[in-house]
Amino acid sequence: MALNNDEETLLNKFVRENEISFKSETKDIVKRLISIGHTTGARSQFFKEWEGKPGDGVCALYDKPYSNLRLYCICYGTQLIIIGSGGHKPKTIRALQEDKKLTEENALIKEISRQITQRIKDKEIRFTPDYLDFTGDLSFNDED
Amino acid sequence: METYNDEALNSLLSEITPEEQAKTDAKMLLAVKIAEAMQAKGWNKTRLMKEMGKSNPSEITRWLSGTQNFTVDTLVDLERVLEIKLLDLGEAKSTEKTIRQYKIDIVVPFNRNEKLSACLVSEPDDVYTYYKQTIYS
Numbered sequence: 001m002a003l004n005n006d007e008e009t010l011l012n013k014f015v016r017e018n019e020i021s022f023k024s025e026t027k028d029i030v031k032r033l034i035s036i037g038h039t040t041g042a043r044s045q046f047f048k049e050w051e052g053k054p055g056d057g058v059c060a061l062y063d064k065p066y067s068n069l070r071l072y073c074i075c076y077g078t079q080l081i082i083i084g085s086g087g088h089k090p091k092t093i094r095a096l097q098e099d100k101k102l103t104e105e106n107a108l109i110k111e112i113s114r115q116i117t118q119r120i121k122d123k124e125i126r127f128t129p130d131y132l133d134f135t136g137d138l139s140f141n142d143e144d
Numbered sequence: 145m146e147t148y149n150d151e152a153l154n155s156l157l158s159e160i161t162p163e164e165q166a167k168t169d170a171k172m173l174l175a176v177k178i179a180e181a182m183q184a185k186g187w188n189k190t191r192l193m194k195e196m197g198k199s200n201p202s203e204i205t206r207w208l209s210g211t212q213n214f215t216v217d218t219l220v221d222l223e224r225v226l227e228i229k230l231l232d233l234g235e236a237k238s239t240e241k242t243i244r245q246y247k248i249d250i251v252v253p254f255n256r257n258e259k260l261s262a263c264l265v266s267e268p269d270d271v272y273t274y275y276k277q278t279i280y281s
Contacts, residue, residue, distance in 0.1 A: 007149045008149050008150060008151075008152075009150055009153070011150075011153055012149070012150040012151070012152050012153040015152040015153045015156055016152035019152060019156060026156065027156060027159065027160065028168070028211075030153070030156055030157065030160065031160055031164065031165055031168040032168055032172065032210060032211070034160070034165060034168070035165070035168050035169045035172040035210070036172070039169050039172060039173065040169075040172045040173060040176050040210070043176060043179070045175060045176075045179050045208040045209065045210075046172070046175070046209055046210050062205075062206075062209035062210070062211055063211070064211045065206060065211060065212070
């Protein structure tokens, strides 16, 4: 997923922002995304749920043990996930709200989820017959 | 279709070797197998924690997250409590193949409308096991 007229996806932004300070953790997250995409599917056990509002599907990919890198996603069953961005959650904080960057990224993914849900209700977005993708008006702007 | 400048992601992807990816796949698949075995037994995380003699539920969550690098000891314990195979040591244990021979006698009634009454399975040690089955409805 990319925002407005950005030239990069949110996942690329996440990798770019963390690959220097948290190289092995970032690589581990990407490897797990590959496994999810090609081997296991997006099973709920791989995600920390309830990172957003009830029922909005916002979750975070579990971090590697002893690592605190958070990647926010929106799960639609086990077949379709929208990958957002995230950041490092320092060990010194307990709640994401204590970190400005994480709070912003979490608010962004919750807003994306809200807009997608609204468009599904308005029948502007539909699942493809195999439930592997969305089809319809998938361009979102800040004005929305 | 729009194209994006995903240089950082593509660069990282190019660094991931098939061997590295295979390790991650294995961890994720082990987690799936454990979760499916728990589901088959109707167990939740707390039950598995108790059966494994653990005291911290977050440890079970980590096992199921696909991030855990399991020790052989833990895998053997999981095999025992969940009654599944996680380590395939079949070939290493024995190179001999065991062949068991069974003779199955099926009693079929003359009247096709009647239900199949029984079948006899004679095992190698000549102990007859009587199976009453209903195959046709």
